Structure formats: structure tokens, C-alpha cells
Amino acid sequence: MIDDLIHLAEHLAxxxxxxxxxxxxxxxxxxxxxxxFHALAELCAHELVKWRAGWPxxxxxxxxxxxxxxSRLATMARNHELFAGSFLAIGAALLELQRERHVxxxxxxxxxxxxxxTIARVAQARDTVRLIRQLGPEARAKLAIFLxxxxxx
Amino acid sequence: MNHDEIVRVAxxxxxxxxxxxxxxxxxxxxxxxxxxxxxxFIVAYLTxxxxxxxxxxxxxxxxxxxxxxxxxxxxxxxxxxFRFKGDVEALEEASSLFDxxx
Numbered sequence: 001m002i003d004d005l006i007h008l009a010e011h012l013a014x015x016x017x018x019x020x021x022x023x024x025x026x027x028x029x030x031x032x033x034x035x036x037f038h039a040l041a042e043l044c045a046h047e048l049v050k051w052r053a054g055w056p057x058x059x060x061x062x063x064x065x066x067x068x069x070x071s072r073l074a075t076m077a078r079n080h081e082l083f084a085g086s087f088l089a090i091g092a093a094l095l096e097l098q099r100e101r102h103v104x105x106x107x108x109x110x111x112x113x114x115x116x117x118t119i120a121r122v123a124q125a126r127d128t129v130r131l132i133r134q135l136g137p138e139a140r141a142k143l144a145i146f147l148x149x150x151x152x153x
Numbered sequence: 154m155n156h157d158e159i160v161r162v163a164x165x166x167x168x169x170x171x172x173x174x175x176x177x178x179x180x181x182x183x184x185x186x187x188x189x190x191x192x193x194f195i196v197a198y199l200t201x202x203x204x205x206x207x208x209x210x211x212x213x214x215x216x217x218x219x220x221x222x223x224x225x226x227x228x229x230x231x232x233x234x235f236r237f238k239g240d241v242e243a244l245e246e247a248s249s250l251f252d253x254x255x
Contacts (some may be wrong), residue, residue: 089212094218096232102187114240116202120211121235127208 001043002011005035006126015117020115029111032125033101036094040073040147041065047144061148069147086131087143093128094114097121106143154227156181157195165230166221167197170214175201178244186232193222193231199229211235 012028013020041062049057073091100121104111111118135143154162163179170176179200186192195218204210215233222231 049171088219089216092215093212095230096215096234099187099232100234113234113236116205116237116240117235120208120237122204123206123208124211125208127212131212 002035002039002129005031005038006122006129007037009122009125010119013115013122016115020118022110024116025115027112029097029104030101033094033097033121036090036097036125036128036132037065038062039132040069040090040094040143041134043135043140044144044148047141048148064148067115073143073147086135087139090128090131093124097125097128154222154225156183158225159195159222159227162221162225163195163218165253166218167195168216168220170217171197171199171210173201173207174199174204174235182231186230188240191229193229195231195233196236197233198236198238200238201241205237 009028010029012024015024016033044065045061053060060070073087073094084141159181160179163181167176167179177200179198180196182193182194184194197214211233215231218231218233222229
């Protein structure tokens with residue numbers, strides 16, 4: 001599904017001939033965000049329950065991955081001593097995509113950027129999915145635990 | 154860090170990291186993000202859209218900017234968005250149509 005979401009986002013960003021419709025660009029941004037979100041959910045599910053708990057277990061893990069985890073991930077990514085450097089790129093891209101998804105989904109005004117910038121953001125999402133998938137076993141386990149564990153605010 | 158210092162750092166880092174994308178300049182604003190956290194909002198103006206599919210280019214630029222600002226003591230997260238030359242011209246055209254009531 002993750003690759004399909006990226007392909008869908010790419011399709012939406014380039015779908016219109018001439019001036020792109022706002023709905024196409026906004027859906028592209030939102031879809032790109034969810035591709036990254038689901039890549040993280042998949043990582044957490046794989047690391048924490050694998051297929052032992054079936055779809056219900058994987059769904060529970062996905063629901064536990066709060067959207068606010070993006071902020072925590074970006075904060076965590078500052079700590080280079082404990083985590084792989086690519087965490088910073090993943091966290092930063094996720095936080096940026098999350099902010100743009102909020103604008104795309106909730107702000108009725110036209111986006112302040114156009115098709116090329118949308119395509120660039122979708123490309124960044126695709127690269128972020130690649131980074132998530134390339135994490136080593138130790139980094140994947142750390143990331144899964146961090147994202148799912150409850151944190152006191 | 155103050156506004157001018159952040160602009161200087163953005164120019165230094167993005168000028169280097171986004172050279173292939175035709176980095177021109179950056180606008181910097183500060184405020185609260187969607188989670189009400191203090192943040193920086195940096196817009197990079199780019200003249201070359203041939204690199205728009207190069208996702209790692211933008212990720213690397215963002216990480217470099219974030220690290221440099223953090224090293225200089227800036228705690229606010231720098232959101233980094235892009236404006237490509239063609240997009241800006243199209244948006245200006247659309248805006249002028251709107252202003253004319255069309």
C-alpha cells in the first residue's frame with residue numbers, strides 16, 4: 001500500500017493539464033504524508049508483532065502510532081549519539097509533511113505553492129520511505145519502540 | 154538567533170545544498186506551527202525545476218539546515234518549503250485574476 005500511495009501522490013501532482021487544480025495538489029500532499037506515516041506504522045508492526053497477531057494486531061499497532069509521534073521523532077532525531085543519522089532526515093521530512101498535510105486538509109485557501117513544489121515534496125516523501133526501509137535492524141527496533149511507547153509530556 | 158542571522162545561515166546552507174535546483178534566496182518567518190510549537194518557516198526560492206524529482210536533495214538540504222541552526226543554538230524547528238520559478242509566476246497570474254474579480 002505504501003508504494004501505491006506514493007504512486008498515487010505522484011499521479012495527483014501531475015494529473016491536470018495546464019494549471020493544476022487545488023484539489024489535486026492538496027490530495028497529493030496528504031497522500032504523500034500518509035505514505036510516510038504508513039511506512040512507519042509498517043515498521044512498528046513488523047518489529048513489535050510481526051504476523052503473530054494477524055491483522056488485528058497490526059491494526060492496533062498502527063492506531064497506536066499517533067500522528068503527534070512525528071514531533072517526537074524530530075525531537076529524538078537531534079540525539080545523534082543514540083540514533084542513526086538518517087533518523088534526522090526521517091523526522092524532519094515527516095514533520096514537514098505533517099504540517100503541509102494540515103494546511104492541505106484544513107485550510108480552504110489555495111496552497112502558496114504550485115505543481116513543481118508539490119512534486120518535490122512527494123519526491124521527498126518517496127525518499128523518506130526509502131530511508132525508513134533502509135534502516136538497520138537495531139535502528140528499526142529503537143524507532144519502533146520509541147514511536148509506540150507512551151511518553152510523559 | 155535573530156532574523157538576520159537565520160537568513161545568513163539559510164543562504165549559506167541552502168545556497169550550497171540546493172545549488173543544483175538553482176537556489177536564489179530564502180524568506181524567513183517565525184511563529185507557531187500546527188502543534189503550537191515555536192518554529193521557523195523558511196521558504197527557498199528555486200529557479201531550476203529539473204531537479205524536482207530528486208527527493209534526497211531536499212531532505213539533505215533540510216537536515217543540513219536543521220543541524221547548522223541547532224549547532225548555533227537555535228532550538229526552533231526550521232520548516233523548509235520551496236517555491237519554483239514557474240510556480241511563482243503561475244500563482245502571481247492566478248492572484249492577479251482574482252484581484253480583478255475574474
